[in-house]
Amino acid sequence: MGTDPSFFSAPRVEARELNYEELDAEMKRLQKLIREASKTQDIVPRAETEEELSVTAVVSSQLDQLSCALMAEMNGLPVPSVSVQVRIKSRSAVASPKMTVCVQPPLAVTQDQFVLDSMGSGSESVVRFSVFLNGVYPPADLSGDIAVSYSSATGIPRVSQCKFVLPLRLVCIPSSALKNGTFKITIDTNKPPISLSDVFPDFSEKVENNDSALGFQFITGSRVIVLASKTSQRYRIQSESFEDMWLVVKDLLQGLQRHCVSLGVSDFQNSFSGPVPLTEYFHTLDQHFQLRVSAQQYQDLLSERAVQFRAIQRRLLTRFKDKTPGPLHNLDTLMEGTYRQVLALADAADDTRERLNQAFVRLRSATHLLILLLSLWQRLNSEQSDILEATLLPLLTDTPQLGWEESVDAAVSHLLKTCLSRSPKDQAISLSSGPLTLPKDTARLKKHITLLCERLGKGGRLSLCSEANAPAALMMPVSCESIPEPIVEQEEETLQDSTQFIKKKQPSKRVKSKSDSSKESSKEKKEKDSGKESKKDSGKDSTKESKKDSGKEKESKVSSKESKREPKDPAKESSKDKESAREKDPSKESGKEKTKVSRKSSVKVKEKKSEAGDAE
Template sequence: MSLFKARDWWSTILGEKEEFDLGCLCVADVDNSGSGQDKIIVGSYMGYLRIFNPHPVKPGDEVQPEDLLLEVQLREPILQVEVGKFVSGTEGLHLAVLHCRKLCVYAVSGTLGNVEHGNQYQIKLMYEHNLQRTACNMTYGPFGGVKGRDLICIQSMDGMLMLFEQESYAFGRFLPGFLLPGPLTYSSRTDSFITVSSCRQVESYKDLKGVIVTLSDDGHLQCSYLGTDPSLFQAPKVDSREINYEELDAEMKKLQKIIKEATKTQDILPKSEKHRDVIVTAEVSPDLDAESQAIDSEVKAESVPSVTVKITIQSRVTAQKPNLAVCVQAPLAVTCDQFVFDDLEPDSSETVMLSVFLKGNCSPSELEGNCLVSYNRPTELNPEGIPKVAECNFSLPLRLICFPAQPSKAANHKITIDTNKPPISFVTIFPDFVDPSEDDQTNVLGFQFLTGSKTTLLASKTSQRYRIQSDQLEDLWLITKQLKLRLEEHFKKQNCKDFACTFSGSIPLQEYFELIDQHFELRLNAEKFRELLSERAVQFRAIERRLLTRFKDKTPAPLQHLDTLLEGTFREVIALADAAEENQANMFRAFTKLKSATHLVIMLISLWQKLSADQVAILEATFLPLAEDTQELGWEETVDAAVSYLLRTCLSKSSKEQALTLGSQLCMPKDTSRLKKNITLFCDRLAKGGRLSLSTESATQQAVVMPGGCTTIPESDLEERTVIPGSTAMLPSHGQMAKQKSKPALSEDAAEEAEKP
């Protein structure tokens, strides 16, 4: 039996034949008396609200009249009463009364009485919420861990939780699998709502952090968390048998054989094309599409051409989940860049057709594309498949971005390529741009780019030289590259193995530096726009907060033109965002031009210094390290770090330079002066006999044998050239590279012939 019993201290009978429920009782210091003495609040289904303050003189005495502080008839059934911090601007306690279709919040206060009747109490309605759904019960608490206030959650009869942030309605959510309403309470420790479902199961719902939300490709949405499962495995009892070493050795040899077969190099290194499991090939149509497939092109031309690419996937084995991705370098684009196929059976194939066109309003730096097929190949040990890839590259025609045009006599930029073979007629090497009937134009050719610029190609009749000229430095690149490739293919067909191209002019560094400055200036503008947008956004949010405070105030104050300031700030944010977006587009075009000019400079340096393929690869890795340019990692600081590394290693003049250390962090520089200085010094070191290499031994030897100076002699073509002792190479001097613009290295008679249209 229990030691303690419930002993009567105070009791009373409420009304006549009134009905009450679990939520109709509440105990709290509802009048904020400060004495710490709680009152009893009772509501009934008949609509009566009563507040008691029991204090018997002696145990067992009858109820005193002054024990009933307040009794009012609210005319609507009272489902639940609660006391909490429900009014904004104060942490005082207020009374919340829940009716079927309404939630009312009252302030309970008392005034000192002057007669024997005692103090006088009354309630004042602070605010009310009209409910769209029939209420069942409610709970309250500091939802989400808020400080100094309580929020209210009401459960409707149809299973909706409605949350109220004091005077404002926050949001609502439906309970899953709802049938009948159950009890509802709030746990401040776990910050969750607890209820009992119709299945008699206790459920806890938790505005939950740390959940991982994943969506699969077949539409399966899942919320999960990182946790562990208990280990249900019990280790079997150890069998006390003797070890059979012969069986153990045999098993070990068998496992070693399996490991050896699985780690053969032939399964790791790429196989030859004939023995690949999956082969992907791309065939570019020799002619442009009769009807252009260009979509949303920004090029301001009458018609933007497109070319069809046919991609074939051949599988010799079972290939699961094959996925084809087609990539071209912006501003080029494809009509469709992703293809998903069903599983490929052995000796089966798939073919897709797509079109490539110029989408951006600038010329690309490369006319190449890439096809990549990813798939899973099942094995005996891994039936789900081992991930593998197959790829191929394809080249796009020059006619995709330019068309034949009338040659231009004058141009701002000119370069001259020397060869060791007589000039070839353009009818032979550029049949797609020359009409065979125009015999008089076989030594001069004009290229009109879709973006508006023009480039002219001339062949000397008396010397073995070709001149490329244009008003834009970057437009020289693709024509020069096409000229070199087509000449090499022509002489390869003629079984000529000693054909070579050289460059003896000056490297156009000053024009190249202008493109660097243009790109860097746009990067600085992007940083300024970002800072201005951040400032205006902070200002916009501050004005919003002040406006919301004014709107929530019970006694609204004048806006004092805050609405006008908000609208003006909003317009500034929109204007800055538009300007930043336009600057971003200009920066992309500037970076594309910079890449084209960089390709051109790399080719000229390689022809000038007769670099090997490995050395050209070092040049490309140094000057073209990024496929995309971002504010976090830009072209200028990346190239500056790479060039500085070469200057202190393979191109260093002494061990003192090799001891210099580079910065540990790449960040956007203040200007481009250091970068331009390093590039000029880089070309100067190459002119004085430096050789590109990534090995430390050759760098040390290079620092010893590098000559200390050079001499210059005038040549018949009016260009100064540097003569390296012990070498037959004719190289431009440092001063000429840094100051003089590019000039054609033609003799007088060849120059006259080349200038003729």
């Protein structure tokens, strides 16, 4: 009470002296680090030469003695399985890495997710699993992927990947070679025929006719035969199913290449002379499309019956809640029938979806075979083959929202408009298309694929480079040239004539002043007449100069101002004095005319000439 409040005051900080030598040393060290980082830094971070986790997969050369397949038999044949061993090595400490295995349907694995124990620096972990066939149709690809996800010591998430390839023996067994087949493909080589037992060592026990024929019996039921010619350098593959030949043809080419490399042959080449089997391929395409349409129809019917079922339920609930219930009018019977329809449509939709997945895998196999034949036919390099594969196989799974037909149609159309166009002039500058939806039919897609094969056969080159896709340079049309100067002068003259015609209709103040001045004496009239003659001369000079310099609009101002100055005191100057003055100093006249000329005043000068003619 009555005392002054105490305010806190911060203690004074003692100023420390700066050590400039230490600051300079630190600045030099930081600048050195910045220079080193700027020299080695890239836009895309460089991959480390040695990852913290290395993943390798080894597929067993022998099938499992005790099969791990879910189905013991298929078409009277046992379903085998093969073991895959994955070895994971750690270069630094890793906490709980996770491994994921992915194979293409209808292949399946005993376990696809693994959570490993924490690994120290230099430790190693081994994981085993088995792969088997779990469907009634052959797969489109016998390869699989393994991905191991983990976090580095600094907390950065990383993924290590590796691939593995399963043997052909997993999906088929050797059989007797029957020399008949609906679909046939002939592969040409530049070397003498090789024994099929050397190309397919896993199937050597069934090789017949002096190693020139070999049969493959798929567990799913189809059969493929390989025939080696004794006289020519050809191999024929034939089967009752077009798409089932894909795996055998692929294994045949890989076996031939592998055998030639083992013998030290470096110039071995394969080729396909045609014709390209588009008819067989389009048959597989139509089957897939019809199943897509059926699946969509079942989905629509199922949604309609579901709406009907809910509406009947609401009506029945309203009847049951009523205190004085009335007759049901067979609503219960209608509800039971609708319920059965919903169940039947759901089962049909599931069955159609399963058949659609099977048709999509068959379509992928047929597309792989078509891409391989086109690559051999036109001798495409690896880059062009990758572009063709990305065009015809853009999807790994088929969904109701985005299907294979519309995706491939858009990709093929893009190639036909860019790198496979007939000429550089036909290349599309802008490629804009609407949303991808299920087409009405496959006629357009078949036409585009046929055009793709035709243009490849005519020497078309697949490329995504901007130079290959750049359209031809557009030439400037003749109408874009500069307009010559005389045309502008003619336009100016026509404009002056039109303005003069308009101005004549309106009476001017000069006419009124002229009528008043007519009452003056005859002596003054003569002086005015002489002044008007000088005005005519000046008007003629000004119009001549305006025609020469039509772009400069300042000449008529000088002539108009001179014409205004002259009638103010006509008695003081005569026409002879003015003409002599102009002759003595013409440069001043022209200089003034160039600086003070306008289009409007030049029109007035022409008006004065016509008025002077009327007054005379």
